[in-house]
Amino acid sequence: MASKPRVVVVGAGFGGLQVARKLAGKPVDVLLIDRDNYHLFTPLLYQVASSLLNPSDIAQPVRSIFHRGANVRFRKAEVTSVDFAGKTVSTADGAALAYDYLVLAPGSTTNYFGIESAAERAQGLKDLPEALGLRNHVLASLETATRTSPDEAEPWLTFVVAGGGPTGVEYAGALSELLRLVIPREYPELTRWRAKIVLVEGAPDVLPPFAAPLREAAKRELEKKGIEVRTGIRLTAFDGDRVTLADGSHIPAKTLIWAAGVRPADLAGAIDASRSRSGRVEVDGNLRIKGRDDVFVIGDAASFQQDGKEVPMLSAPAMQQGRLVAKNIVHLIDGEALEQFHYRDRGSMATIGKNSAVAEVWKIRLTGRLGWFAWLTVHLFYLVGFRNRLAVLAGWAWNYVHSDRPVRIITRAND
Amino acid sequence: MASKPRVVVVGAGFGGLQVARKLAGKPVDVLLIDRDNYHLFTPLLYQVASSLLNPSDIAQPVRSIFHRGANVRFRKAEVTSVDFAGKTVSTADGAALAYDYLVLAPGSTTNYFGIESAAERAQGLKDLPEALGLRNHVLASLETATRTSPDEAEPWLTFVVAGGGPTGVEYAGALSELLRLVIPREYPELTRWRAKIVLVEGAPDVLPPFAAPLREAAKRELEKKGIEVRTGIRLTAFDGDRVTLADGSHIPAKTLIWAAGVRPADLAGAIDASRSRSGRVEVDGNLRIKGRDDVFVIGDAASFQQDGKEVPMLSAPAMQQGRLVAKNIVHLIDGEALEQFHYRDRGSMATIGKNSAVAEVWKIRLTGRLGWFAWLTVHLFYLVGFRNRLAVLAGWAWNYVHSDRPVRIITRAND
Numbered sequence: 001m002a003s004k005p006r007v008v009v010v011g012a013g014f015g016g017l018q019v020a021r022k023l024a025g026k027p028v029d030v031l032l033i034d035r036d037n038y039h040l041f042t043p044l045l046y047q048v049a050s051s052l053l054n055p056s057d058i059a060q061p062v063r064s065i066f067h068r069g070a071n072v073r074f075r076k077a078e079v080t081s082v083d084f085a086g087k088t089v090s091t092a093d094g095a096a097l098a099y100d101y102l103v104l105a106p107g108s109t110t111n112y113f114g115i116e117s118a119a120e121r122a123q124g125l126k127d128l129p130e131a132l133g134l135r136n137h138v139l140a141s142l143e144t145a146t147r148t149s150p151d152e153a154e155p156w157l158t159f160v161v162a163g164g165g166p167t168g169v170e171y172a173g174a175l176s177e178l179l180r181l182v183i184p185r186e187y188p189e190l191t192r193w194r195a196k197i198v199l200v201e202g203a204p205d206v207l208p209p210f211a212a213p214l215r216e217a218a219k220r221e222l223e224k225k226g227i228e229v230r231t232g233i234r235l236t237a238f239d240g241d242r243v244t245l246a247d248g249s250h251i252p253a254k255t256l257i258w259a260a261g262v263r264p265a266d267l268a269g270a271i272d273a274s275r276s277r278s279g280r281v282e283v284d285g286n287l288r289i290k291g292r293d294d295v296f297v298i299g300d301a302a303s304f305q306q307d308g309k310e311v312p313m314l315s316a317p318a319m320q321q322g323r324l325v326a327k328n329i330v331h332l333i334d335g336e337a338l339e340q341f342h343y344r345d346r347g348s349m350a351t352i353g354k355n356s357a358v359a360e361v362w363k364i365r366l367t368g369r370l371g372w373f374a375w376l377t378v379h380l381f382y383l384v385g386f387r388n389r390l391a392v393l394a395g396w397a398w399n400y401v402h403s404d405r406p407v408r409i410i411t412r413a414n415d
Numbered sequence: 416m417a418s419k420p421r422v423v424v425v426g427a428g429f430g431g432l433q434v435a436r437k438l439a440g441k442p443v444d445v446l447l448i449d450r451d452n453y454h455l456f457t458p459l460l461y462q463v464a465s466s467l468l469n470p471s472d473i474a475q476p477v478r479s480i481f482h483r484g485a486n487v488r489f490r491k492a493e494v495t496s497v498d499f500a501g502k503t504v505s506t507a508d509g510a511a512l513a514y515d516y517l518v519l520a521p522g523s524t525t526n527y528f529g530i531e532s533a534a535e536r537a538q539g540l541k542d543l544p545e546a547l548g549l550r551n552h553v554l555a556s557l558e559t560a561t562r563t564s565p566d567e568a569e570p571w572l573t574f575v576v577a578g579g580g581p582t583g584v585e586y587a588g589a590l591s592e593l594l595r596l597v598i599p600r601e602y603p604e605l606t607r608w609r610a611k612i613v614l615v616e617g618a619p620d621v622l623p624p625f626a627a628p629l630r631e632a633a634k635r636e637l638e639k640k641g642i643e644v645r646t647g648i649r650l651t652a653f654d655g656d657r658v659t660l661a662d663g664s665h666i667p668a669k670t671l672i673w674a675a676g677v678r679p680a681d682l683a684g685a686i687d688a689s690r691s692r693s694g695r696v697e698v699d700g701n702l703r704i705k706g707r708d709d710v711f712v713i714g715d716a717a718s719f720q721q722d723g724k725e726v727p728m729l730s731a732p733a734m735q736q737g738r739l740v741a742k743n744i745v746h747l748i749d750g751e752a753l754e755q756f757h758y759r760d761r762g763s764m765a766t767i768g769k770n771s772a773v774a775e776v777w778k779i780r781l782t783g784r785l786g787w788f789a790w791l792t793v794h795l796f797y798l799v800g801f802r803n804r805l806a807v808l809a810g811w812a813w814n815y816v817h818s819d820r821p822v823r824i825i826t827r828a829n830d
Binding site: 036037038054055056059061063064067070073075076077093095128129132139140143146147182185186187188189394406407408409410411412 | 452469470471476478479488492508544554558561600601602604809822827
């Protein structure tokens with residue numbers, strides 16, 4: 001009996017996970033590789049960063065997802081390069097792993113757009129270490145503020161969020177709930193001071209891809225929470241003590257949260273392929289690297305053109321692409337024609353806090369409490385693993401009833 | 416109106432927390448200092464290290480405990496020295512904090528008994544960073560074992576626990592449940608290998624302070640779980656690849672968990688006071704440093720003699736001492752006679768796993784399932800905070816029903 005074709009999937013994010021899931025039980029051997037041993041539900045990272053959820057609530061061990069799929073193996077490793085001629089991927093631990101079919105789904109990383117001072121000192125919000133680092137930094141800043149002289153406290157209590165996309169808006173809303181909750185109750189030293197959150201967005205509105213009425217609703221909700229929304233201006237530098245804006249003005253702040261954008265993971269730039277202006281790897285209609293029969297690229301690292309523009313870097317297209325690639329690999333093995341990818345945009349949503357979200361689903365626009373319930377339902381539905389859904393729901397229920405954000409511990413690094 | 420006497424409490428562990436709680440609402444100003452912003456429920460640390468509980472389940476933010484006690488303030492700082500003459504404590508961030516009464520409750524740290532090679536490479540289990548480091552190390556060892564050649568896998572799958580006290584016994588039992596659960600189900604690469612846990616204890620029995628029948632019951636339970644129990648032999652070195660025992664024999668192992676003992680925190684050695692052979696600060700019958708009217712030492716850092724021996728380094732005496740010191744401070748302020756400390760030993764217990772524990776409470780000895788329920792009840796009762804009790808109970812219920820240890824994520828350090 002001939003051995004089964006070997007499919008290597010790089011990345012256990014939304015796209016890679018779908019490929020592996022849909023190939024479970026099919027006549028292939030799948031090797032799923034990720035540098036972390038968990039799949040991360042990134043849409044809720046900001047809730048870890050803002051002390052509502054535990055890391056494990058949104059991080060599902062990959063092995064626990066696939067233990068029933070006998071033909072899917074997992075390897076914890078960082079892929080550093082691909083040899084298309086030799087049909088192997090190389091990992092940081094020195095292995096060279098052979099493939100018959102390769103799916104690259106390495107995702108994306110924080111994009112500082114060349115602003116070095118921000119890259120060095122800002123807090124990112126793109127993976128679990130960054131989210132925990134941000135949580136620790138914000139809580140430690142409050143502690144530091146209690147120990148400084150009154151005229152030095154202000155920058156420790158000023159939090160600048162760069163980027164008015166969903167991540168920036170959602171984190172700013174959650175941070176304002178955290179600060180409003182804990183400062184009056186637990187920081188009597190700070191009651192004379194008002195913590196300040198400033199959201200800076202270069203575009204004329206927050207949540208640029210949403211319809212105008214939703215953009216305005218989001219801005220109103222943010223301002224109702226006491227967040228200063230500054231749109232139409234870019235951030236140019238951060239020296240650790242103050243943020244500089246494009247008009248030369250400064251905001252004294254010890255914390256800059258960088259939610260201004262993402263770029264494809266380094267692996268996308270390390271392979272021999274043509275890339276779009278955004279650094280994503282150009283793929284054909286079947287999601288293969290142009291000119292290669294056996295290599296697919298999906299998700300944030302792939303540049304797929306539809307209606308004259310790139311499909312956005314979001315979980316929904318990544319998952320749809322993952323499912324299609326699994327089908328196309330089976331087609332290839334069976335000698336059948338491949339299917340073309342078509343992104344179905346089912347809408348987007350962003351939450352600003354308890355009882356407040358904006359959503360655009362199947363042309364229906366929702367705001368306020370209704371938007372919030374829609375948002376909650378969709379996110380719980382997509383969370384991997386029954387236990388995680390329970391834990392997240394319990395966390396929210398607790399927050400809803402008690403207005404509490406319980407995970408307020410400052411962890412030290414393991415050294 | 417004269418300002419109220421200022422009580423500085425160093426350490427928010429079991430002892431220090433009791434002092435602050437009992438002084439809440441009394442005519443004093445309390446400043447509670449800890450290097451961490453949380454009170455840690457150390458008896459359940461091994462459950463964090465073995466993937467059952469989240470860090471925040473056993474770590475309660477100090478400020479959330481005292482937000483109703485208007486006369487208790489918190490400061491996150493590391494106390495480095497005390498000036499008894501000037502009546503100030505110095506912190507690592509450069510502050511000098513004045514006190515009228517001082518309570519030192521700095522606790523203890525891992526004691527490697529001068530075995531440098533273990534101090535450098537072993538995993539401790541005494542604070543939260545150590546517990547998370549151990550969890551990461553064990554899970555990463557399993558991942559590494561899947562990537563090595565078959566004849567190199569054994570040391571990655573061998574886990575040596577140094578110390579047969581409650582911490583070593585409880586962790587070994589929990590680790591065996593974790594390994595027995597995940598390896599057959601999630602590590603098909605390792606099914607030909609048997610993970611090995613070796614518990615090494617210098618005394619003739621595990622759990623030395625317990626009665627002989629309980630010591631034997633504990634040993635039987637450990638062996639039933641497949642743990643190799645080696646008593647009456649000391650561990651002398653660990654080079655990262657193998658553990659050396661006093662008879663010159665070796666155990667090839669990449670992991671050594673050090674649960675062999677604790678010593679008073681560094682602060683106990685940094686102050687001008689006489690110390691016992693174990694390094695604990697000698698205190699009088701009122702728990703004051705001998706010859707000092709205004710400085711109390713309690714908990715693991717204090718050497719209190721009763722019935723010709725030192726009261727043990729456990730949470731129960733620390734809490735009893737904390738309550739007495741709070742009373743004695745009020746007595747001092749009121750010009751009343753101080754009370755003498757007397758440790759009431761209500762018993763001890765240790766769990767070996769689901770449905771299995773040994774307990775000695777008010778002369779009653781319990782083993783097996785009954786011991787386990789007693790253990791569970793007591794630990795839930797003493798857990799600070801209603802939410803934590805809920806979270807821990809939920810974790811256990813999940814584990815009990817599903818035999819799962821869900822927090823199996825390998826977190827990277829925040830850098």
